Amino acid sequence: RDDDVLVRVHAAAVNPIDWKIRPGLIKEHIPLELPAVLGQDVAGTVERVGTGVSGLRPGDMVYGKQTPMRGGTYAEYTAVAREAVALAPRGIPPLQAAAIPLAATAAWTALFDEADLHDGQTVLIHAGSGGVGHFAIQLAKHRGARVVTTTSAAHVPMVEDLGADEVIDYRARDFSTTLSGIDVVMDTLGGAVLERSFAVLRRGGTLVSLISQPDAERARRHGVTAKWVQGRSDSRRLQQLAELADAGRLRVVIEREYPLARARAAHESSESGHTAGKIVLRVHGD
Secondary structure (H helix, E strand, C coil): CCCEEEEEEEEEEECHHHHHHCCCCCCCCCCCCCCCCCCCEEEEEEEEECCCCCCCCCCCEEEEECCHHHCCCCCCEEEEEHHHEEECCCCCCHHHHCCCHHHHHHHHHHHHHHCCCCCCCEEEECCCCCHHHHHHHHHHHHHCCEEEEEECHHHHHHHHHHCCCEEEECCCCCHHHHCCCEEEEEECCCHHHHHHHHHHEEEEEEEEECCCCCCHHHHHHHCCEEEECCCCCCHHHHHHHHHHHHCCCCCCCEEEEEEHHHHHHHHHHHHCCCCCCEEEEECCCC
């Protein structure tokens, strides 16, 4: 299209939404015409630009987030809207850049756009070692917040290294009985964890879930704001994240990388629910 950028894909990240789309678990929200190509995150080289595109030219390294209905990024090439990509961070390889867009913009949307997290506040980030969580820890610290996070014992050193001030091993401690007075909770798990999160918030606090709509009546009883949010990504936000990455303020943790031909194995790893950081697919290796 006139406003598209054709990208030669170097890497594509695997996100939980990919394997939820695959069996039709969220087809009412994201209907696809089969056969469909999965994948939203991408990093690669601009091959061609549409007639209405400015600011990018062939040969530029870009990264961004594809719209599921347009055709996925588990491919050698993908055509992405100009507004959905930006120049990739210069200081990290494409494999790492591809891991940023969906997860980091989701964390940004939840913490800053919706919860208005600011300097001096305390935030509880669930699953801090996960794809979204490990970016959320760093973004919250960059904003000046005190960060509490939950994870397993094996991943405590990782989240501490990313800047978490207090870490709760969810297998050893119940966060809902040991925390109180929290300003913001960011939920990436849903279910019982989401329901128990109301108890730790101060009155007037904010609960944002990236998984499901919190119970409005429970929010009213606790005197808090509770909302379900979806990450919002555009070229301006991607540029801000690239600047943070180049400044060393946003690190990317990659647990495993797979060649494109092993996308099935990458999905199986992601579906296990125990990954630390991101999983990426290597497409063009040059």
